Amino acid sequence: xxxxxxxxxxxxxxxxxxxxxxxxxxxxxxxxxxxxxxxxxxxxxxxxxxxxxxxxxxxxxxxxxxxxxxxxxxxxxxxxxxxxxxxxxxxxxxxxxxxxxxxxxxxxxxxxxxxxxxxxxxxxxxxxxxxxxxxxxxxxxxxxxxxxxxxxxxxxxxxxxxxxxxxxxxxxxxxxxxxxxxxxxxxxxxxxxxxxxxxxxxxxxxxxxxxxxxxxxxxxxxxxxxxxxxxxxxxxxxxxxxxxxxxxxxxxxxxxxxxxxxxxxxxxxxxxxxxxxxxxxxxxxxxxx
Amino acid sequence: xxxxxxxxxxxxxxxxxxxxxxxxxxxxxxxxxxxxxxxxxxxxxxxxxxxxxxxxxxxxxxxxxxxxxxxxxxxxxxxxxxxxxxxxxxxxxxxxxxxxxxxxxxxxxxxxxxxxxxxxxxxxxxxxxxxxxxxxxxxxxxxxxxxxxxxxxxxxxxxxxxxxxxxxxxxxxxxxxxxxxxxxxxxxx
Numbered sequence: 001x002x003x004x005x006x007x008x009x010x011x012x013x014x015x016x017x018x019x020x021x022x023x024x025x026x027x028x029x030x031x032x033x034x035x036x037x038x039x040x041x042x043x044x045x046x047x048x049x050x051x052x053x054x055x056x057x058x059x060x061x062x063x064x065x066x067x068x069x070x071x072x073x074x075x076x077x078x079x080x081x082x083x084x085x086x087x088x089x090x091x092x093x094x095x096x097x098x099x100x101x102x103x104x105x106x107x108x109x110x111x112x113x114x115x116x117x118x119x120x121x122x123x124x125x126x127x128x129x130x131x132x133x134x135x136x137x138x139x140x141x142x143x144x145x146x147x148x149x150x151x152x153x154x155x156x157x158x159x160x161x162x163x164x165x166x167x168x169x170x171x172x173x174x175x176x177x178x179x180x181x182x183x184x185x186x187x188x189x190x191x192x193x194x195x196x197x198x199x200x201x202x203x204x205x206x207x208x209x210x211x212x213x214x215x216x217x218x219x220x221x222x223x224x225x226x227x228x229x230x231x232x233x234x235x236x237x238x239x240x241x242x243x244x245x246x247x248x249x250x251x252x253x254x255x256x257x258x259x260x261x262x263x264x265x266x267x268x269x270x271x272x273x274x275x276x277x278x279x280x281x282x283x284x285x286x287x288x289x
Numbered sequence: 290x291x292x293x294x295x296x297x298x299x300x301x302x303x304x305x306x307x308x309x310x311x312x313x314x315x316x317x318x319x320x321x322x323x324x325x326x327x328x329x330x331x332x333x334x335x336x337x338x339x340x341x342x343x344x345x346x347x348x349x350x351x352x353x354x355x356x357x358x359x360x361x362x363x364x365x366x367x368x369x370x371x372x373x374x375x376x377x378x379x380x381x382x383x384x385x386x387x388x389x390x391x392x393x394x395x396x397x398x399x400x401x402x403x404x405x406x407x408x409x410x411x412x413x414x415x416x417x418x419x420x421x422x423x424x425x426x427x428x429x430x431x432x433x434x435x436x437x438x439x440x441x442x443x444x445x446x447x448x449x450x451x452x453x454x455x456x457x458x459x460x461x462x463x464x465x466x467x468x469x470x471x472x473x474x475x476x477x478x
Binding site for chain 1 (some may be wrong): 310311313314315318319320322323342343346347350353354355357358359361363364365366368370372376415
């Protein structure tokens with residue numbers, strides 16, 4: 001009995017297998033007008049309306065499941081877009097930062113070319129620290145004596161003079177800005193040639209003063225003030241600053257034409273937002289014009 | 290205690306038609322994470338697990354035949370694969386009689402993987418273009434995972450549909466004795 005069952009099972013299985021292979025072979029070998037193809041078309045024509053009806057009936061269920069799938073997909077897409085947005089934002093910020101730095105470097109290059117400062121072996125540095133006081137009178141830069149920077153070297157940015165090096169270590173330096181009261185820069189009015197000393201006033205970083213201008217010189221607001229360079233021919237009295245570096249423009253003059261006339265300047269450089277600067281490490285011809 | 294062949298045959302025929310219609314009209318049209326479920330190997334394996342190897346093989350063959358006819362595909366391919374799945378699931382039941390609740394899930398996943406690989410292999414052997422590559426692998430793994438998720442509900446549904454035509458399972462009867470409110474044999478003694 002048991003053997004008969006096994007035999008029957010094996011026979012049926014073999015018959016089914018053979019039938020499948022036979023159908024496959026015949027179907028694959030016959031033309032599209034063959035018997036099996038015709039049967040298939042007949043079954044399909046019966047089945048198609050059933051499928052269509054079922055499809056219509058099942059549409060709400062399909063839509064529901066599709067909605068769930070779409071929601072999952074949408075969530076994945078949202079995460080993907082959010083991370084893409086973050087990447088693009090970071091790139092946009094980096095691009096805008098690069099653009100700003102580029103503009104500053106371009107300004108420095110223009111100033112170097114126009115003022116003939118390229119010969120002064122400028123060392124480009126980045127501001128890495130700023131004095132936290134309200135006067136912003138010193139900044140720290142990321143280059144030091146290893147790059148050839150020495151105490152007293154003038155420091156510029158793309159807009160003009162910003163100060164001089166006051167302390168140097170191997171790989172960093174502190175720059176005292178022209179807004180510091182201790183700094184005095186020999187300067188002249190670019191148009192008239194009147195010479196004096198630029199020093200910080202008591203009012204704050206924007207309040208620079210041009211002192212010691214002889215009363216015979218008439219100074220008008222808006223006049224450009226530049227470094228004077230070395231005025232004396234005597235050795236040992238050289239100025240630290242090369243001539244012709246822009247410092248600022250005259251904003252107002254109090255008591256003009258008198259010995260007590262007070263000339264106020266505004267620095268060309270924004271001393272509160274310094275990023276890329278240059279230190280002029282070599283004096284050409286004793287900074288004489 | 291005996292198998293009601295006529296009732297079982299009708300039920301299996303109905304399951305066969307409903308499966309093909311439902312698969313073609315609904316399930317195949319819903320994609321979840323880029324793949325869709327495939328009820329056909331799950332139903333073939335479930336029937337094999339419930340009724341045994343021979344009815345499983347016959348059911349697989351018929352299911353495959355109907356599928357090939359309905360989808361106007363090469364007749365014999367699906368029959369060959371599904372008869373093997375139905376037979377293998379039935380033999381597993383007859384030889385090992387696995388009882389764990391997770392068995393339908395594992396059998397369903399294995400049946401789906403076998404069906405996917407079998408279809409790919411036969412399609413390749415018949416000289417039809419097979420999109421070999423990551424997309425095929427993703428499709429295969431995704432379908433197996435999705436089918437594993439729905440394998441247990443499908444098995445329970447098939448079992449429920451066939452239950453009236455099956456001989457009463459002594460294990461089921463014993464279990465019922467505990468849950469009908471009667472005293473357990475231990476407390477009776």
